[in-house]
Amino acid sequence: xxxxxxxxxxxxxxxxxxxxxxxxxxxxxxxxxxxxxxxxxxxxxxxxxxxxxxxxxxxxxxxxxxxxxxxxxxxxxxxxxxxxxxxxxxxxxxxxxxxxxxxxxxxxxxxxxxxxxxxxxxxxxxxxxxxxxxxxxxxxxxxxxxxxxxxxxxxxxxxxxxxxxxxxxxxxxxxxxxxxxxxxxxxxxxxxxxxxxxxxxxxxxxxxxxxxxxxxxxxxxxxxxxxxxxxxxxxxxxxxxxxxx
Ligand code: SF4
Numbered sequence: 289x290x291x292x293x294x295x296x297x298x299x300x301x302x303x304x305x306x307x308x309x310x311x312x313x314x315x316x317x318x319x320x321x322x323x324x325x326x327x328x329x330x331x332x333x334x335x336x337x338x339x340x341x342x343x344x345x346x347x348x349x350x351x352x353x354x355x356x357x358x359x360x361x362x363x364x365x366x367x368x369x370x371x372x373x374x375x376x377x378x379x380x381x382x383x384x385x386x387x388x389x390x391x392x393x394x395x396x397x398x399x400x401x402x403x404x405x406x407x408x409x410x411x412x413x414x415x416x417x418x419x420x421x422x423x424x425x426x427x428x429x430x431x432x433x434x435x436x437x438x439x440x441x442x443x444x445x446x447x448x449x450x451x452x453x454x455x456x457x458x459x460x461x462x463x464x465x466x467x468x469x470x471x472x473x474x475x476x477x478x479x480x481x482x483x484x485x486x487x488x489x490x491x492x493x494x495x496x497x498x499x500x501x502x503x504x505x506x507x508x509x510x511x512x513x514x515x516x517x518x519x520x521x522x523x524x525x526x527x528x529x530x531x532x533x
Contacts (some may be wrong), residue, residue, distance in 0.1 A: 294344050294387045297383065298342065298379070301381055306332055307341075318475060338437070344365060347381060351362070360398060360399040367395055374388055385485075392492070393489060393492065397501055401528065403518060405528070405529045407530055409455045412456045412530070413478070414479075415459055417487065418460055420442060420505065422514060430461075430466075433460055434497070464490055468495075471498070479498055480500075481500055481502055482503070483505060
């Protein structure tokens, strides 16, 4: 898996930077008190140890090896804190931020899938990006998805059928602000969010109090135009939250 390799490369470089920093700091503090010097070394060592621990757990999770839910939870918190630094280091060495975001969403999903839910379908909210609607379609589906005439030209029609079949709330959001408002207005117990890597990462970070399963949309026509969804993946996520599998 390419993203995993690049994630590990980024972490390796981050650890290298920290080690160099440790050396530099030691040179500067050589003349200061022994206590201060020891304190700096202990803190840096603990940071490095935490990153190594998190990387081992991350590697095991994305390679589908057994990891307890508790360890996944701790690791996800560490990765969330490290995320801005890791994406910054990745971009410095020419690794796409999206590859790091894919790892982040995979860790989030695996953690949620490691838990058990037994929700009513009406407590699940599904958020769909507006770019799934056929660009040439003039129907207004953002407020009411059932305005779709199910002509078969985009996945909105499939989602209308899914809404009827599974009795879930499905909304088409034109951006992060509207998505947040929809969540606040509907107060769901779980969210299934379909979006690109960037929007999903931001959404998961914003909605830390509710479980959010992320589903990547497909972009055969480039970003934000006539994107598509794997409806099966969304259906599986609904079945998981309602304990139907
Ligand atoms: S499936 Fe619905 S939203 Fe998509 S193009 Fe047809 S009518 Fe428009």
